[in-house]
Amino acid sequence: MRHAILIFMSLIFLLLICTQAFAQCSWKILAVEQDPQTGAIMVRTQYTVPMKDSASAVEFAQKIGAVTDAANNVIKEGTTRYDEESGNETSIKTKISNDIDEYCQVLIQRIPENENFIHSEILKRNKALTDQTIVDLQTEELKTGEVAESNVQWKGITIKVTDDSKNSVSNVTP
Secondary structure, three states, X not given: OHHHHHHHHHHHHHHHHHHHHOOOOEEEEEEEEEOOOOOOEEEEEEEEEEOOOHHHHHXXXXXXXXXXXXXXXXXXXXXXXXXXXHOOHHHHHHHHXXXXXXXXXXXXXXXXXXXXXXXXXXXXXXXXXXXXXXXXXXXXXXXXXXXXXXXXXXXXXXXXXXXXXXXXXXXXXX
């Protein structure tokens, strides 16, 4: 039994190392402090996104207001805040973890290649969803019509305006 636990712990440790090595966004909590003006809990976090080359790193860093390092990593700091209404220590830890994970996901999505891919896939899906409707609606082409008046309801009255300036005002009936 003890041997199985050691093997399990070793596998978990190995997974953590491998996951960190291939992560697109890694993070490190730099400080947990109290905001002197509001008393809120401030969690300052550093996010690191590895990029392929210097040019992409600089472009991405400028886009998100971050800096780059010599290894073409984009480094961005952020602060999240929590107060007494955020819950107890356990729920705040969960919120911190969720907020950090969510921000890492946003950073990954904002990498220019990923952002372009996301937009491309959304466009493909939107086109697929509207293709048949567009074909069906093409029967409406060259259709004509006229609108001779417009009604505006405002503070209990109806104001009717027409294209021939025969305008009128009437009370709205409840």
